[in-house]
Amino acid sequence: MNLPNKLTVLRLLFVPFYVFFLLMPGIPHHYLIALVIFAAASYTDHLDGKIARKYNMVTDFGKFADPLADKVMIVSALACFVQLGLTNAVVLILILAREFTVTSVRLVASSQGKVVAANIWGKVKTVAQIIAVFVIMLLQYLIEIQAIAPAVWVNAVGEGLMWLSVAFTWLSGVIYLMQNAEFIKNAK
Numbered sequence: 001m002n003l004p005n006k007l008t009v010l011r012l013l014f015v016p017f018y019v020f021f022l023l024m025p026g027i028p029h030h031y032l033i034a035l036v037i038f039a040a041a042s043y044t045d046h047l048d049g050k051i052a053r054k055y056n057m058v059t060d061f062g063k064f065a066d067p068l069a070d071k072v073m074i075v076s077a078l079a080c081f082v083q084l085g086l087t088n089a090v091v092l093i094l095i096l097a098r099e100f101t102v103t104s105v106r107l108v109a110s111s112q113g114k115v116v117a118a119n120i121w122g123k124v125k126t127v128a129q130i131i132a133v134f135v136i137m138l139l140q141y142l143i144e145i146q147a148i149a150p151a152v153w154v155n156a157v158g159e160g161l162m163w164l165s166v167a168f169t170w171l172s173g174v175i176y177l178m179q180n181a182e183f184i185k186n187a188k
Contacts, residue, residue: 031141
């Protein structure tokens with residue numbers, strides 16, 4: 001397993017740790033700890049792709065595992081946000097629907113002997129989701145340490161970023177389906 005693939009696996013291993021800290025309000029600075037772990041996991045997403053492209057280490061495993069790790073990372077954070085009341089279930093459902101659809105197309109392409117990598121819109125979607133999750137955790141940490149008071153604007157910023165990420169998620173999904181329609185047409 002090459003270094004970029006190890007970084008992808010590391011991203012998956014970070015997930016249970018930030019979920020644990022995110023959902024443990026009894027631990028001091030739990031939002032900050034979850035935020036730092038999430039940021040480290042997010043950075044591995046940037047780093048694995050950069051290394052893979054620069055040193056010609058792109059693999060079929062990476063083409064599948066990297067987007068999967070992104071999905072697990074984001075969906076885990078959003079599921080926690082729903083439980084904590086930081087976003088609503090509709091956001092999670094809309095993002096999951098897009099992710100299942102794109103993954104289904106990837107599986108169909110794979111059954112036809114093709115590996116379809118993420119496009120630039122998938123990367124934009126992931127960055128939008130990461131920024132939304134990051135900012136929401138940061139705002140919650142600032143509330144936790146009483147640097148800011150809980151306020152309507154905090155919720156509005158969080159929800160606005162979540163819905164913006166949903167818009168990019170669906171836009172990227174539609175573009176992905178259009179670019180890969182041949183696999184759906186040729187499915188048996």
